[in-house]
Amino acid sequence: MRALVVWACALAVGSAALAQEPSKAVVVWQQADLAKLQDDDLARYAGDAAYLEGITVQEVRFSENGFDWHLIRFANSEKPIGPLWAVPHDDENAAFEAAMAAVKTYGGTVIAVNSGPYSERYQKGRGTCGGRAAIVTRCDPNRNFSESTPLFSKAHIDMLEAGQPIIALHTNSPGFGPGRGNITILDPASAAKGINRPRTDGYFGANQPDLLQDYDSYAIMPYRSTTLRPNDVQCRTAMVQRGVNVWHEKVKASDGSFSNYVELSSHGLRYVNMESRREPNLAVAAERHKLMIDAYMSGCNSIYIQVQSLGD
Numbered sequence: 001m002r003a004l005v006v007w008a009c010a011l012a013v014g015s016a017a018l019a020q021e022p023s024k025a026v027v028v029w030q031q032a033d034l035a036k037l038q039d040d041d042l043a044r045y046a047g048d049a050a051y052l053e054g055i056t057v058q059e060v061r062f063s064e065n066g067f068d069w070h071l072i073r074f075a076n077s078e079k080p081i082g083p084l085w086a087v088p089h090d091d092e093n094a095a096f097e098a099a100m101a102a103v104k105t106y107g108g109t110v111i112a113v114n115s116g117p118y119s120e121r122y123q124k125g126r127g128t129c130g131g132r133a134a135i136v137t138r139c140d141p142n143r144n145f146s147e148s149t150p151l152f153s154k155a156h157i158d159m160l161e162a163g164q165p166i167i168a169l170h171t172n173s174p175g176f177g178p179g180r181g182n183i184t185i186l187d188p189a190s191a192a193k194g195i196n197r198p199r200t201d202g203y204f205g206a207n208q209p210d211l212l213q214d215y216d217s218y219a220i221m222p223y224r225s226t227t228l229r230p231n232d233v234q235c236r237t238a239m240v241q242r243g244v245n246v247w248h249e250k251v252k253a254s255d256g257s258f259s260n261y262v263e264l265s266s267h268g269l270r271y272v273n274m275e276s277r278r279e280p281n282l283a284v285a286a287e288r289h290k291l292m293i294d295a296y297m298s299g300c301n302s303i304y305i306q307v308q309s310l311g312d
Helices: 010-018 093-106 151-159 188-192 231-242 256-266 281-299 301-309
Strands: 055-064 067-076 085-089 109-113 123-127 136-139 166-172 216-221 246-250 271-277
Touching: 010 093, 055 093, 055 151, 067 093, 067 123, 085 093, 093 166, 093 271, 093 281, 109 188, 151 256, 151 271, 166 256, 166 281, 216 256, 216 281, 231 246, 231 281, 231 301, 246 256, 256 271, 281 301
Parallel strands: 085 109, 085 166, 166 271, 216 246
Antiparallel strands: 055 067, 067 109, 123 136, 216 271
8 A cells, every 4th residue: 555645855845734634744755865864773884885785765854743853764676565664763773673684584665763863762842742732842753643743654654565564663671671661561560579471462472482581572463442353363373373472452542652543543454563672782682573573474474465365
């Protein structure tokens, strides 16, 4: 479902685009000048000429609701049909590493939010973030998906190919610890008592390799109905069998995250979020991401493709 949406630069869009209906918001991707592109993730490979081989790099800049955004798009030129890989947090470097490895393997497109050369988590500005009315001076990109942010939201969703999944990648802080925060497969109340059991709608992976034996690393699949979709259950079973912790997130009201936005406004699209605990060595956290991605792609893609062929 690649929408025929035109992307416009910030100066061309500005406040005029904000006055348009969300469905008519327009944006224009432009070829990135790699020599001038300030991005800490790419800077790690400044001396590697082969790093972007086969990858087309484009960018778009625009202002919306008081915040200036810079998104970078990495597309596999040989395998353009593939998942939409989303990396909304610029400070989660292992997530970027995993996304780039994945797009080279499985094809598709990576959309990464670039906060500048210093890997900042929040976008600075002054305005409204997502669909919330409060005026703030910083905006979490993964709380900015809303009908009130048509440029930002459509910049991501319009890159999705028909029948392909959205796979968002995050690297969370180990400071959450087992059961000490929301980014865990554990039930927090039970973990506080020393009991390790999965949270509601959560499942521990089976026969886990060492790298996946981590309660703060897991796949998240959103749902909003009273019962889980049968194909999501099959997918979860396949991932669990491959050692991945999985949580079905029941979405009632949007918190501005990409998962909530997709589930509430575009019901039926495939979305999975892969959380990998942050490590001192980026390669370790990225490799954990890879194991989860491989499990999803090998265990779930055929399930959804079969369902689509049956007309679901």
